[in-house]
Amino acid sequence: MSTENTETAGSLADRITKPDESVQPATSNGSTEEKKDDGAGVAAQGSSLQEPEFDVEVKLSDLQADPNNPLFSVKRFEDLGLDPRILKGLSAMNFRKPSKVQERALPLLMHNPPKNLIGQSQSGTGKTAAFVLNVLSRLDLSTEEMRATPQALILAPTRELARQIGGVIRDIGQFLEGLTIGIAVPMDPSERPKRMTAAAVVGTPGTVAELIKRRILNPTQFKVLVLDEADNMLEGQGLGDQCIRTKGMLPRNIQVVLFSATFPPLVRTYAMKFAPEANEITLRHEELTVDGIKQLYMDCATDEQKYNSLVQLYGLLTVGSSIIFVGTRVAAAEIEKRMTAEGHTVASLTGGIDGAQRDAVIDAFRSGEAKVLITTNVLARGIDVSTVSLVVNYDVPVVIPQGSRQRQPDFQTYLHRIGRTGRFGRIGVAITFVSNREEWNWLRQIQEHFGCAIEQLDTSDWDEVERMIKKTIKNTRAQAKFATV
Numbered sequence: 166m167s168t169e170n171t172e173t174a175g176s177l178a179d180r181i182t183k184p185d186e187s188v189q190p191a192t193s194n195g196s197t198e199e200k201k202d203d204g205a206g207v208a209a210q211g212s213s214l215q216e217p218e219f220d221v222e223v224k225l226s227d228l229q230a231d232p233n234n235p236l237f238s239v240k241r242f243e244d245l246g247l248d249p250r251i252l253k254g255l256s257a258m259n260f261r262k263p264s265k266v267q268e269r270a271l272p273l274l275m276h277n278p279p280k281n282l283i284g285q286s287q288s289g290t291g292k293t294a295a296f297v298l299n300v301l302s303r304l305d306l307s308t309e310e311m312r313a314t315p316q317a318l319i320l321a322p323t324r325e326l327a328r329q330i331g332g333v334i335r336d337i338g339q340f341l342e343g344l345t346i347g348i349a350v351p352m353d354p355s356e357r358p359k360r361m362t363a364a365a366v367v368g369t370p371g372t373v374a375e376l377i378k379r380r381i382l383n384p385t386q387f388k389v390l391v392l393d394e395a396d397n398m399l400e401g402q403g404l405g406d407q408c409i410r411t412k413g414m415l416p417r418n419i420q421v422v423l424f425s426a427t428f429p430p431l432v433r434t435y436a437m438k439f440a441p442e443a444n445e446i447t448l449r450h451e452e453l454t455v456d457g458i459k460q461l462y463m464d465c466a467t468d469e470q471k472y473n474s475l476v477q478l479y480g481l482l483t484v485g486s487s488i489i490f491v492g493t494r495v496a497a498a499e500i501e502k503r504m505t506a507e508g509h510t511v512a513s514l515t516g517g518i519d520g521a522q523r524d525a526v527i528d529a530f531r532s533g534e535a536k537v538l539i540t541t542n543v544l545a546r547g548i549d550v551s552t553v554s555l556v557v558n559y560d561v562p563v564v565i566p567q568g569s570r571q572r573q574p575d576f577q578t579y580l581h582r583i584g585r586t587g588r589f590g591r592i593g594v595a596i597t598f599v600s601n602r603e604e605w606n607w608l609r610q611i612q613e614h615f616g617c618a619i620e621q622l623d624t625s626d627w628d629e630v631e632r633m634i635k636k637t638i639k640n641t642r643a644q645a646k647f648a649t650v
């Protein structure tokens with residue numbers, strides 16, 4: 166499994182956040198603890214890598230008017246049969262037009278009788294809102310009793326993603342009176358409530374299964390089951406087993422919705438069993454890279470030179486927000502320690518730290534208080550922080566396929582990692598470090614797999630590197646304006 170699995174079958178430290186805790190009940194002011202920007206901006210906000218005169222409104226509408234762009238749609242949200250209070254929520258979030266995946270998925274999702282859906286779309290194109298709109302449309306909040314009855318279950322691979330999705334439900338549903346949201350992620354057993362009484366429940370699979378088993382969460386009235394990052398959730402053991410176990414405890418006729426940017430062929434076959442007779446929205450792997458993300462690599466002679474390159478880049482990293490992906494928790498801790506000792510301000514988040522600390526770090530990163538985040542694959546997927554303008558693959562993501570001893574490039578993880586930048590038409594830069602022939606080969610395979618160009622940055626001239634990155638952002642932005650993704 167490529168993503169660092171933070172919750173295993175044995176993990177009993179359950180975290181349940183009642184609606185009034187990390188995710189607040191729907192309010193009309195839409196204030197959020199995990200403050201998101203309004204979604205209409207295109208350039209990385211707060212980044213001096215962007216040009217200030219840039220007209221973000223023009224840009225997003227240009228992208229949404231290009232039929233070849235994943236953000237394109239002919240319809241308006243008003244044409245999709247949504248409740249006026251939900252439309253009001255979208256408007257408050259400044260979502261003007263649906264993206265392609267939202268326009269295509271919503272009629273399929275909201276059709277009655279409900280049908281299953283397997284949906285694929287590039288990173289940062291609004292899959293979350295697509296399934297959240299369906300979830301909100303299907304909740305019955307008409308009585309006190311129903312408001313306290315769990316009706317929709319969304320499973321995500323990590324606590325950070327579960328909390329983020331809870332925030333999106335709250336934001337879009339802010340005008341739905343009585344909307345209650347429960348977050349079920351690992352927490353101390355002493356903090357567990359006796360009963361989870363929220364209409365929409367978002368959680369990680371192990372915790373949710375455990376809550377159902379302990380009769381804290383009543384599974385009998387669930388109408389919708391969503392798996393976000395579904396390929397990751399279903400592949401391999403661990404999360405996959407937990408998802409199957411959980412689904413086995415839910416009503417048989419539940420609507421199953423699977424979303425991801427990636428569905429490798431083997432997992433897709435399995436996904437079709439998990440979501441029988443599903444409608445499908447698919448992409449070829451050559452269509453998966455996002456034009457707004459400029460992909461670069463740096464040839465570093467040694468591991469030490471990798472570190473030196475990172476430190477050299479630091480000035481650029483802090484211009485916007487940046488994520489540095491490393492292969493292991495140990496590597497993350499070492500780099501953090503070394504950089505901190507040398508006077509740099511960096512934060513780190515891995516599966517090795519406790520839940521409360523993880524929440525504090527990701528919240529600080531979202532708010533911009535922490536600008537450089539060192540992490541493992543635990544944050545490779547789904548995390549949406551629109552100010553991220555730079556992603557560094559300090560280590561090329563690799564995987565050891567089952568039954569093999571040979572490491573291979575992890576195509577899916579590469580795509581998800583670089584997709585933490587370039588969100589919803591924004592521009593971003595992804596730099597991968599390679600320090601030997603093997604890594605260089607992996608990178609070449611990644612390039613071939615996605616049919617994309619990954620250009621070299623020359624580390625012998627740092628002024629040139631800086632110029633190149635700034636120029637890249639400018640060009641990428643110009644390209645993205647006429648993108649044919």
Ligand SMILES: Nc1ncnc2c1ncn2[C@@H]1O[C@H](COP(=O)(O)OP(=O)(O)OP(=O)(O)O)[C@@H](O)[C@H]1O
Binds near residue numbers: 263547
């Ligand atoms: N119709 C819209 N108009 C404007 N902004 C939108 C719209 N839909 C989604 N967004 C914004 O786009 C960003 C990316 O959305 P989201 O996180 O759902 O992407 P995703 O497709 O799930 O990506 P990933 O595959 O990386 O998980 C979010 O900040 C969201 O608020």
